[in-house]
Amino acid sequence: MHPVLATVLQRLGLGLLTLFVVSIIIFSSIELLPGDFGEAVLGQAATEDTVAAFRKELGLDQPAWKRYIDWVAAVAQGDLGTSFSGRSSSGVDRSREVIELIAPRLENTLFLAAYAALISVPLALFLGITAALYRNSIYDRAVNAATLTTISTPEFFVAYILILLLASLNPIFPSLANITMDTPFLERVYRTALPALTLTLVIVAHMMRMTRAAIINLLASPYIEMARLKGVSRSKVILKHALPNAWAPIATVIAFNLAYLVVGVVVVEVVFVYPGIGQLMVDAVTTRDIPVVQACALIFAATYIILNLIADIIGIITNPRLLHPR
Amino acid sequence: MNTENENPPSRKGDLILEMRNVHIDGFSDERWHEIVKGVDLTLKRGEVLGLIGESGAGKSTLGLAAMGFARPGCKITGGSIMFDGIDLVKASEDEKRRLWGSRIAYVAQSAAAAFNPAHRLVEQTVESTIDHGIQGEEAAMKDAVELYRSLQLPNPEEIGFRYPHQVSGGQLQRVMTAMAMSARPDLIIFDEPTTALDVTTQVEVLKAMRDIVDKYDTAAIYITHDLAVVAQMADKIKVLRYGEEVEEAPTRQMLEKPEQPYTRSLWAVRSLEKPEDISDDIILSIRHVDAAYSDVKVLHDVSINLPRGRTVAVVGESGSGKSTTARVITGLLPPLAGEVTFKGTPLPSRLKDRTKEQLQKIQMIYQMADTAMNPRQTVEVIIGRPLTFYLGLSGRAREKRVIELLEMIELDESFMDRLPGELSGGQKQRICIARALAAEPEIIICDEVTSALDQIVQEGILKLLLRLQKELNISYLFITHDIATVRAISDEIVVMFQGKVIEQGPKTEVLEPPYPEYTELLLSSVPEMDPDWLSNLTELEQAAK
Numbered sequence: 001m002h003p004v005l006a007t008v009l010q011r012l013g014l015g016l017l018t019l020f021v022v023s024i025i026i027f028s029s030i031e032l033l034p035g036d037f038g039e040a041v042l043g044q045a046a047t048e049d050t051v052a053a054f055r056k057e058l059g060l061d062q063p064a065w066k067r068y069i070d071w072v073a074a075v076a077q078g079d080l081g082t083s084f085s086g087r088s089s090s091g092v093d094r095s096r097e098v099i100e101l102i103a104p105r106l107e108n109t110l111f112l113a114a115y116a117a118l119i120s121v122p123l124a125l126f127l128g129i130t131a132a133l134y135r136n137s138i139y140d141r142a143v144n145a146a147t148l149t150t151i152s153t154p155e156f157f158v159a160y161i162l163i164l165l166l167a168s169l170n171p172i173f174p175s176l177a178n179i180t181m182d183t184p185f186l187e188r189v190y191r192t193a194l195p196a197l198t199l200t201l202v203i204v205a206h207m208m209r210m211t212r213a214a215i216i217n218l219l220a221s222p223y224i225e226m227a228r229l230k231g232v233s234r235s236k237v238i239l240k241h242a243l244p245n246a247w248a249p250i251a252t253v254i255a256f257n258l259a260y261l262v263v264g265v266v267v268v269e270v271v272f273v274y275p276g277i278g279q280l281m282v283d284a285v286t287t288r289d290i291p292v293v294q295a296c297a298l299i300f301a302a303t304y305i306i307l308n309l310i311a312d313i314i315g316i317i318t319n320p321r322l323l324h325p326r
Numbered sequence: 327m328n329t330e331n332e333n334p335p336s337r338k339g340d341l342i343l344e345m346r347n348v349h350i351d352g353f354s355d356e357r358w359h360e361i362v363k364g365v366d367l368t369l370k371r372g373e374v375l376g377l378i379g380e381s382g383a384g385k386s387t388l389g390l391a392a393m394g395f396a397r398p399g400c401k402i403t404g405g406s407i408m409f410d411g412i413d414l415v416k417a418s419e420d421e422k423r424r425l426w427g428s429r430i431a432y433v434a435q436s437a438a439a440a441f442n443p444a445h446r447l448v449e450q451t452v453e454s455t456i457d458h459g460i461q462g463e464e465a466a467m468k469d470a471v472e473l474y475r476s477l478q479l480p481n482p483e484e485i486g487f488r489y490p491h492q493v494s495g496g497q498l499q500r501v502m503t504a505m506a507m508s509a510r511p512d513l514i515i516f517d518e519p520t521t522a523l524d525v526t527t528q529v530e531v532l533k534a535m536r537d538i539v540d541k542y543d544t545a546a547i548y549i550t551h552d553l554a555v556v557a558q559m560a561d562k563i564k565v566l567r568y569g570e571e572v573e574e575a576p577t578r579q580m581l582e583k584p585e586q587p588y589t590r591s592l593w594a595v596r597s598l599e600k601p602e603d604i605s606d607d608i609i610l611s612i613r614h615v616d617a618a619y620s621d622v623k624v625l626h627d628v629s630i631n632l633p634r635g636r637t638v639a640v641v642g643e644s645g646s647g648k649s650t651t652a653r654v655i656t657g658l659l660p661p662l663a664g665e666v667t668f669k670g671t672p673l674p675s676r677l678k679d680r681t682k683e684q685l686q687k688i689q690m691i692y693q694m695a696d697t698a699m700n701p702r703q704t705v706e707v708i709i710g711r712p713l714t715f716y717l718g719l720s721g722r723a724r725e726k727r728v729i730e731l732l733e734m735i736e737l738d739e740s741f742m743d744r745l746p747g748e749l750s751g752g753q754k755q756r757i758c759i760a761r762a763l764a765a766e767p768e769i770i771i772c773d774e775v776t777s778a779l780d781q782i783v784q785e786g787i788l789k790l791l792l793r794l795q796k797e798l799n800i801s802y803l804f805i806t807h808d809i810a811t812v813r814a815i816s817d818e819i820v821v822m823f824q825g826k827v828i829e830q831g832p833k834t835e836v837l838e839p840p841y842p843e844y845t846e847l848l849l850s851s852v853p854e855m856d857p858d859w860l861s862n863l864t865e866l867e868q869a870a871k
Contacts, residue, residue: 220398222439229395230454230505231427244444320443320489 003325004316011312015305022301023075026294027068036060037084037288058084071294081291098291102277104181106299109276112192113261116199121254124204128211128250133238135216144212147205159198159271166194177272195272199265203257210253214246248315255311263300342512342545343369343392348405350387350396350569362388363569364405371512372543376560376577378550378592380780381751384569389515389549393430394422410512427454431506433535435518437498441490448486451505460509473504476541477534496527500534507538514539516548520555524643524807525851532558532853532860551780553592554853557581558860565589577857591782593855598785598814600792602833605633605817609801610655610688610769615664617654624650625661625825632769635799639806639816639833641848647825648805652771655803656690668769686716689762693774695754699746705732705757706742712764731760735790752783759790763798771803776811788814809852813837821845 037060038051046054055061059070074081080098127147131140150158167175173193183191215238218224227241266278277296284292316322350362362384369375377385387400394414396402407414409430414422426432431454434440441450451473452466461469467486474482477500490498499519506514519535520528536559539546548559556563556577563580565572565588573586584590610632617625625647632638640648653659655666657677665672668687674680692698699708709728713719719727729739735756746754755775762770772791776784792815794800804815812819812833819836821829823844829836841849853859 222434222436223442225397226432226434226440227442227453229390229393229426229432231423231425231458232453233423233457236457240445241442245442318444321491324489324492326492 004322007316007322008313011309015309018305019298019302020072022305023072023298024068026297026301027064027071030290030293031064033288037290040288041084075295075298080295083292084289085287098295101280101292102295102299105275105277105280108179108274109262109265109278111188112195112199112265112274112276113258115189115192115196116203116261117258119196120200120204120257121207123200124207124254125211125250127204128208129215129238129243131208131212132215132219132242133235135212140212143208147208150201151203151205155198155202156267156271158201159194159268162194162198162201163271166197175272177274179275192272192274195265195268195274198268198271199261203260207250207253207257211246211250214249215242218242218245244318247318248311251311251314251318252308255307259304259307262303340371341368342371342410343367344406344408345388345392346406346408348388348391348407349403350384350391351401351403352387353399360403361400361569362391365566365569365571367392367547367564369513369545369547371545373562374539374546374548374560376548376550376556376563377566378553378556378563379566379572380551380782382568383566385549385566386517388566389517389547390432392513392515392547393426393432395426424458427511428458428460428509429511430513430515431509431511433499433502433506433514433516433519436522437502437519438490438495438522440502441498443490446487446489447493447501451486451501451508454505455508458509466508470504470508473507473538474501476538477501477504478530479504494527496523496531499523499531503531503535503538507542507544510542510544512545514544514546516546516559518550521550521552525809525853526643526847528555529851529853529860529863533864535559536860552853553581553781554855554859557855557857558853565592581855581857598788598810600637600813600815600817602817603636604832605636607634608632609634609669610803611667612651612655613664613667615651615654615666616662617650617659618662619650619659623662623825625654627664628822628825628827629664630803630820630827630830632801632803633817634768634801635795636817637795637802637804637815638818638820639804639812640820640822641806641809641812642822643807643848645824646822648807648822649773650825651822652690652773652803652805655771656688682716686765687767688769688771689765689767690771690773691755691758691762691775693777695751695758695778696746698758699754699761701746703745704742705744705746705749708746708757709760709764712761716765727764731764734763734794735760750783751779752786755779755783755787756790759787759794763794767800769801769803771805773805774807775804777806777808784811785814791815809849821848 036051037058038054039046042051042054052061059067062070071081080102083096083098083101085095127143131143134140163175166172174191175194177192177195179188179191219242224237224241227237232241263278265276266282268274269276269278277299281293281296284296345365345367347364347366348362349360349364351358352361353359365384365388367375367388377389379385387397390397391402391407392409394402394407394409394417402415405415409425412421412425414425441447448467448470451470452461452463455461455466455469456463460466470486471482474485479485479497479500485493485497485501493501503519516535520531523531532555548556550556560577562574562576564574565586567588572588573580573584575585580589581593584593608631612628612630615625615628616623628647628651630638630640630651640651642648650659654661657673657675657680660675665675667673668684673684706725706728709731710724713724713727728742732738732741737753737756741749741753741757746757749757758775776787779787788811791802795802802815804811806812816833818831819829819833820827821836821842821844828844829842836845837849850863
């Protein structure tokens, strides 16, 4: 087997192991939440019998380890369980499958994340490479200062500034990103422009600065000096001699920021009233809807693991020592 | 014969490079220092100039200045550098870039670091030739194969398609010479191109470089600190010290009768030789040791005896198992089989099973004194620690002993409060010696302790080690790849090759014929101070074929 394939499979295995460990952590932290779901839903007036019956229906009377095994076994088969809210004890059984609740929200979140990533990643790479090329110039300083400003400003503030500038004073984009399943694609793109722009401003600095630093770090290498002494032009030194060796650290930072786009955008969702998965999870925590919370947490963990796995793989395949062994 | 040169016709013997009163400043310790102080240098077409001096003499800086290039943190502050009518001091970056890689080429010290790991060798070889529009891609690639062939690289058709990490250091150095040659430049700067290579590899690379420079009548500046190497390569030699010229003369004249005392002292280093003294009083014995790193077996049945108060030199190329042997002795690498006995008693194979006394009696000194010391500790703390650890000294007693040790290594009290960063390379190595001595050892393992030092400093360290041996009756196991060092310090010699002991015996026996095949190769590869040495060696080899 090619050593790269072996390494990738090994990372994949480690990723699955990590996900398993994370599932234990998710389950036990929810166990540690104070209070009881039954009492929280039925109120203090409920009799002990009612609460006990309700707990039994939800399976909460089982010991923790058994509930954990049931949950993991179900998840492994693709069943995320049934939501706690809307159960029969509180009237008619209007409870829904967790997957039904999460799927549309996750789709929205991934749409927004992809949107922001498509703008921010090329932009960050372009700014990072050009800043490295013209380092210490006015351009470099301006780019650095501008991106630092946007990353240092809280994201809700960036969001309100953008609303003020692009929705109130100059009504170009809508200030609310309310979309439904039926919104056509172009309409979606238009309505979610402001949240995507906000997220771009928030994450571009980190990626741009890492790109710049990774390239500049390599500019001190003997092979870069050699390239210069071979009469290679300035831009070719950066693009052909430095960049191919800088992908590993750049990919790591991009993966980190993309993961943030999926799991960390609840504030932006709230500001723009965007129906994403972040809001769903926060709501589920308040209503003690444990299956939903667990499913969201697991999806977030998987996002981190998958994106980091991809970054690792990029690091491996851009390393000629691993790709072309002796 | 210069038919392939497409540059404007000019004959061999015309002036190609003329540097007048060149001054270069370097930035260190938060201020600018003058590192090249008004040096003149002239070079004719087809001529090779050897530039020698200790580290810090400014030879690399001057060599790069011949291209009009100053490293970051350096600047050319005065003088003129005329390359074929173009003043490189005044030329713009673009003008210089057009010359670099087409008419002036550079060969760096460490080929492993100077090749971009991300690209195939041939791409890098022909890059500047194509970029400068000298040849099209196809023609340049074909020419590269021819260059590889004339540099005697194995498999010249294929080797270009490998990545830098896939070929050996000696091969890389030759590929870099091909890269410099690709555009058929008028001038090549060789910056210590063989310093990082083993002696047997070095000979091949030297031959290849000399032949190709001859073949295309290229002018060259050959920078090195190794006199014997420069004697083979150069038509004339310039000696630099502290950024100033000491003297310049044609090679033969320079070797036969150098005029300046400094040059003579450089020449004298290689003549240091200790009379051999054999003893049967064995203090340390390595018996039939096999050792491996994970699955790779690196030592095969190694047996070495070290007599009390004598020096055994372990010689071999990189990868021959010299340092691994030291790791087995110190207990850092438990052997698979065999044992190490100290004064007749077997030592536990693992470091953590050894008693404090056993640890105390065997000390080590390393090649890189820089990394062997904590940069945040003062000399007093560095030397004082073994005094406290092994001998339980503290306070005044410890301070007194540190001063005594400093005197032993010919430094004084004023060094007590210094940090390693404030010492020169030779002083750092002396502090490492004092630290080893502090434990009052009976054996010191010296792992390439002089390899990173300049020749004059080397001589000082070797003399110090010899004197300490005489005074304290210490035994040295001296690991080195340098035959001159072996001559200088050893009583007995062990030759290692691919993890095996090839030959072992008193110095005079090992260094006199008859030799086993490998020892002969090793000894015959060591350059001598005779300018005809390399030519003679080549003739001998051809005659043998």
